[in-house]
Amino acid sequence: MAALSPARAQDNFQTTVRNAILVDVGTQSVLFEKAADELQAPASLGKLMTMAVIFEEIRQGRLQPEQEVVISEDAWRRGGAPSRTSSMYAAVNSRVKVQDLMRGAIIQSGNDAAIALAEAVSGTEANFLPVMATRARAIGLTRSVFRNATGLPDPEQRTTAREIALLADHIIRTYPEQYALYAEREFTWGGIRQQNRNPLLGTYAGADGLKTGYIEEAGFNLAGSAVQNGQRLIVVVMGARSLQERSNEARKLLDWGFRSFELRDLFQEQERIGEVAVFGGAQGSVPVTAGKLVRLLLPRGQSDRVSAQIVYRGPVRAPVRQGAEVGYLRVMRGSQVALQVPVFAAADVEAGTLTQRAMQGAWELGTGWIRGVARP
Template identity: 90%
Template sequence: MSLRLALTTLAVAVWAVATPAAAQDNFQTTVRNAILFDVGTQSVLFEKAADELQAPASLAKLMTMAVIFEELRQGRLRLDQEVVISEDAWRRGGAPSRTSSMYAAVNSRVKVQDLMRGVVIQSGNDASIALAEAVSGTEANFIPVMNSRARALGLTRSVFRNSTGLPDPEQRSTAREIARLADHIIRAHPEHYGLYGEREFTWGGIRQQNRNPLLGTYPGADGLKTGYIEEAGFNLAGSAVQNGQRLIVVVMGARSLQERSNEARKLLDWGFRSFELRDLFQENEMIGDVAVFGGSQGTVPVTAGKPVRLLLPRGQSDRVTAQIVYRGPVRAPVRQGAEVGMLRVLRGSQVALEVPVFAAADVGTGTLSQRALQGAWELATGWIRTGTARP
């Protein structure tokens, strides 16, 4: 039996706009690239040229820290571990470099937890290189680790060539992938994310302020990172929480510090003001059924296992539709909790949200006669499923 991509269209009793396309038409930004992302629903609320590859500048340090956080989680690095500041880290990223620096002294020993603050708060290039060396021996050896981790996180287009974000013609990322990276850091590493909200850090008697213009000035702002090189312009990945809702904003290619700050604020204001959260399916609610081949029964009920919610533009309404998309029929036996497909929520033909669905019950292997009957049914009706399938 060949497996086909099957669709089950659900009747969803919700009147609402499931995608911000119409609302987005009423909002504009002056920056070259931007995206606004809701963490709770994993929804994009606004985007402008969000898939264009651009120089990330110091936003590349988000990838550096994503690797460091994972090394800490795996026990390959310790917060109290001391790292020697090499001449290379000092010369290319420290005081002699005349770039953003922690100002760690050459050959000094600095704990990992202090280097992390040097990267996150001070945007220290010396701290970034020193952490790369702590993981891989040299910064050059750290680069494949960055790119491998990026691919594992779903950053398919980003290319990292150093740990600092300093100019390199091959180092590129997109607003969408920077937002995805920020989302990962926030959700996967809450024990370290608080660093991004710290306002200042002093090392070697030199006190430096966090460069994020949202901290302390925008309600609920608690991260993440700024960046600037001449090629990139002024970049920012920021996040804020209001009334339990967390948004991530990424702006790239701003022409000034002021434009970067103003446009990030405008996007956040618009996102918090213009959308409301609606429930589509409750936690563990039976969403529909998926066909089963060779089982003791012909279908299995499915659930998302968690509430399915959408952010909807205020004051607008339209019909939402949903489909269960799966490779099927699913072969028996099926175990409760097994992922069997995807819930796809649409407005018209545009996909607004996709979440995995799971079997809500066990389905054992059917008797010989049941399997024979199902096989005959598959041969007789398979063309119908093929006709409704979508690639």
């Protein structure tokens, strides 16, 4: 999700946590936000960025799930049993498969597992940081700074609720097989059985991820996701004062999101939604489609009028090939922009004759390049 549509219907809802955001994944709509752009310490939510790198390394074939990694003394000392922090409790100098380290980092929030994975990619955790930074920018995290692979305290390590939601969305969409690990309830390593720390799993309908975090500076953080009736929401709460507040506020946000909004289908996947003008073509216009189901999330019982326009820089010059992006569909809810999606040519338009081009040029002198759409 390159951007998130702004919140519209949160006036009657409040949360006690310092920072929060609630996002509908299907429409990329922000349903609620509170100080969502304030920079805060991520705590173990920082491991989401570590895992996004690891998942991409696996997808690119540079890291294999069955590959064994030696647990270095550094990973053991700073993230294992001697650290007295969240740990997988992998023994120093032992060999652990990448797939087990992933479970250790995700389910048990093991700092030893996170450091070992960073070392598997880059040799050292320090060398892993530029890889994290590059990947974060590619995903669209423009403000987040990650100074370690674990989320342990660092004065420079900062993120926002909005960017954590963006990161969570990226993981869910891009790595569905690996994302399934976030739903696993427990993991045993070295004879030590540990439960997943996400309080939503098994207790909230449809919850299947993602991660919790705590350090004194950050408070209690959580990034979670749940699916109900085909709708997926992502919730991020940061700065809660207790485990109970973190859990309660995340649940409250999800409950509110699922019950307060309804999805409306505007255009079907290949439906022709209008036309854009073509200059120099055998035809003076070309039909366009969004190429996917266009849906809008609306507050239940809302009365704002929904309208749509095709916006493009034109006229589009011939020849035009089917599938070429030619503009975007702008959907308005009342006076507010609710949704923008690209539109694509639904047919080929070949170059026209000289006479056709001359006539079209004269006609376009008196027209604009915003076309109304008959629906919604």
